[in-house]
Amino acid sequence: MNLKRNNWRLILQLGLLFGIVGLVIINLFRPETIKDFEAYCAFGGIQSFIRYAVAGSLACSMTTTQIFIGLAFFGGILLFSKLFCSFLCPLGTITEWLGKFGRKFKVNFNMPSAADKALRSVKYILAFLVIYKTGTTSELFCKVFDPYFASVNQMGPDTSVLWASVAIIALIVGSLFVRQFWCRYACPMGALSNIFSYFVMASTVVLVYLAIAALDVDLQWWWALAACCLLGYILEISNYNRKIFPLVKVQRDGNACSGCTLCDKACPQGIKVSCANKTVTSIDCTLCGECVAACGKEKALSFNGKRWQWLPSAMAVLFVALGITWGAITEIPTIDERWGSEEQFENAKVLTQYKTDNVKCYGSSMAFANQMQKVKGILGVATYVGTKHVKIFYNPNVISEKEVKKAIYSPYTSWLNKPKDNNTVMSSLEIGINNFYGRNDYKILGRMLKSEKGVYGFETEWGEPVLVRIFYNAKAFNPAKLKDIVSTKEFTYVDDEEGGTGREVSVDLDFKFMYMHLTNVAFDKLQIERRWFKPVSLTFNEENISTNNLDSLVVNLPQAKIPKFSRQVTFLGRHLSNDKAVVGFNTKFTDQEPQAVVTFMKNKTTKADLIKMMKADTLVVNFSDGSINKFANELKINAAL
Ligand code: SF4
Ligand code: SF4
Known part of the structure; x- marks a missing residue:
């Protein structure tokens, strides 16, 4: 028998899926159009908000809009239940439809009660890990395995192919066989929504935590998170009936009900609506309205007495609009x-x-x-x-x-066609460009100039307009072309940078060519390399210093003159500081090459040990905020042990 559907919801779900597929297709052809598919994800917004609350900084690349969409939906949980899960989450929709497919072919089964209760813990564990990691690193950790993010970005750079593949397979296979498998067992957003639904519990935990913190007890914020996750799980598996929230619930009038159980069949969550004692209180209810739509008895099911099937859909749209508007008029700094x-x-x-x-x-x-x-x-x-x-x-x-x-101002330097011969003499000229600021603009200018025969490289210097100094071969390149090059209005290039998409990208430009000075100053390659070299000077472990016991290790570091390795050079210094005998790390440009000078206490370590550390495959880097990260060591150290 065909059940009546909540068409308002179906329209929203289809619209969203078509919208996402459309954006993915656009992204295939114009990858610069969509910067981040998670930019409107309510869960990302909430993670960012928690990071902001505990550390006073915003998760990287998160927008204020995303935070406010998240806050709007979480506020909405108190009024209208888990609308995001029901109406806007593409994973929720796919899980639901795969489940229907599984039931049609009779491959689905009911999870035994004990297994169901045990598996429900997984989403709370994931919620804890995801929020803990985001709160401590300012990176949205869920991107590592999020099936949605991995799919729309075709396993992009933030994704772990292994974990995302496991998550995608679990979602597809699990949802075919078990009703709402992903939402019920694996979705951290579902866990967080449930915690928020248990509002009295969550607010009590937060108040207790704040009271303890007020007593100057050093209790980390994640203890409150852990308590919320644990209590949320316990309340969920004990089928705790929420009395107050959400304020709008599905209500059943036993006198009008015929007991036909159509509502039970229609419910995507498998809730026994026909058995509800006046109100559906299950934590799994997302106020999708499918039961209300399927019920043929006029007064049997309603939302707080009203049969307005459009109400939850309209509220879902309203909360998104509210978040976007709120985000547009408010700014949260990183x-x-x-x-x-x-x-x-x-x-x-x-x-x-x-x-x-x-x-x-x-x-x-x-x-x-x-x-x-x-x-x-x-x-x-x-x-x-x-x-x-x-x-x-x-x-x-x-x-x-x-x-x-x-x-x-952060100056930029780049070789475009680096001369092989150290003695090549390069002419230089200066141009001034307005509406030209930041690495993206400089890289685009570099791409435009790279194809010009005889242009070796360029550097930028602060000025109004920004000064660009170009090094070129006066016999091969005609500077008169520069005005037209800089004034290009649309530029297309292949994003072939390391980590790039490898696809064609078109950008609209508005650079304003202001002036050109042909200078009489010529440079050779070494002069420019020395000019662009940024020395590093780090001191560590100063409490250990005993001046009569110091020695230094000098190592050639040719890559230090290449701008893309500048971070690695600093990481190398910080990595060496893990040896408490190391008290300084400096780089300098000698006659021909950059060198690193490591200052250390000779009674506590040896040069051989330090060289071994410098040659390690992984650099373990201590940051000033106390965090520790690992990076592959890309530097080639030629010193002998
Ligand atoms: S009880 Fe009704 S509103 Fe709640 S999830 Fe089931 S079908 Fe949707
Ligand atoms: S609430 Fe409506 S659909 Fe459900 S059993 Fe009663 S009459 Fe049937």
């Missing part, structure tokens, strides 16, 4: 670091700089703040990595706006 006094802030001015794509994440935001703290007159910074801009608070009596702009 970090907001202020070191100036209240008095200094009274007369402070704010400079907003856009296109700061070198500030990519929490780590680079903090590095940027540390760098700014050294500039006299700058009182604080706020970074917004999602929208690539920063705000600088400064004292105009100490530093001018122009000086602030200069201080925050």
Whole structure:
């Protein structure tokens, strides 16, 4: 028998799936169009919010809109249950439809009660791990295995192919055989939604945690998270009946009910609606309205007395709209670091700089703040990595706006066609470009110039307009072409960078060519390499220093002159600091090559041990915020043991 469906919901589910498929197709042809398929994921938003609450920083690349969509939906759980799961989650829809397919071919079965209860714990464990990792690293950890993210991004760079494949197979196979397998057992968003549904429990845990923290007890935030996950699981498997929330529930009028059980058959969650005592209180109910639509008796089922089947769908759309609007009028910074006094802030001015794509994440935001703290007159910074801009608070009596702009400027250097011969003489010229700021713009200019015969490389320098110094072969390249090149309005290239998509990308440009100076200054390759070299100077383990016991190890580090290895060089220094005998790491450019100088206490380690550490396959890097990360060692160390 065909059951009547809640068509409002079906329209929303189909619209969303078609929309996602459409975006994936667009992304195949124009990958630059969609930056992040998770940008409107409510779960990502909630993870980011938790990170913000516990660490005062926003998860990398998260937008304020995403956070507010998450908050809107979680607020909505109190009123209308788990609307996101029911109406907007593509995984929920696929799980449900696969389940129907399984039932049609009679391959599905009811999970034995003990196994059902045990498996329900998995989603709480995953919720804890995902939120803990996001809260401590500022990266959305769920991207590692999220079947949705892995599918739409074709196993992109943030995804673990192994874990995402396991998750996708579990979702497909599990959902065919067991009703709502993914949502019921594996989805961390489902666990978090349930915890929030048990509002009294969750708020009690948070209040107890805050009370303990107020007593100056050093209790980490994740203990509260662990308590919520454990209690959420216990309440779920004990079929705890929520009395208050959600405020809108499915109600059953026993007098009007004929006992036909159509509602039971229609319920995607397998809830025995026909047995409900006045109200459906199951934690699995998502207020999808399928039972209300299927019921033929006018007054038997309703949402708090109303048979408005459109109500939950309309509310789902309303919450998305609310989140987007809220996000559009409110900005949450990735970090907001202020070191100036209240008095200094009274007369402070704010400079907003856009296109700061070198500030990519929490780590680079903090590095940027540390760098700014050294500039006299700058009182604080706020970074917004999602929208690539920063705000600088400064004292105009100490530093001018122009000086602030200069201080925050990050110069760029790039070889385009590097000469093989060290003695090649390169002419140089300077051009000024407006509407030209940030690494993306500089890389695009590099791509445009790379195909020009005789252009060796370029560097940028702060200025208004930004100064670009080009090194070229005066016999092979005609500088008169530069005006047309820079003024190009649309540029197409293949994204063939390391980690790139390998596809063609088109960008609209608005660079403004302002001037050109042909200089009389010529350079050779070594001069430019020395010019672009950024020395590293790190000190560690200073408490261990005993000056009469110091020695140094000098190692050639040719890759240190290549900009793409500059992070690795710093990582190498931090990696060496794991040996408590190492007290300094510096790099310098000698006559021909860069070198690393490691200063260490000779009674506690040996040069051979240090060289061994430098040659390790993995660099273990301690960051200033206390986090530790591992990176593959890409540096070639030629020193003999
Ligand atoms: S009880 Fe009704 S509203 Fe709740 S999940 Fe089942 S069908 Fe949907
Ligand atoms: S609530 Fe409606 S669909 Fe369910 S058993 Fe009663 S009459 Fe049938």
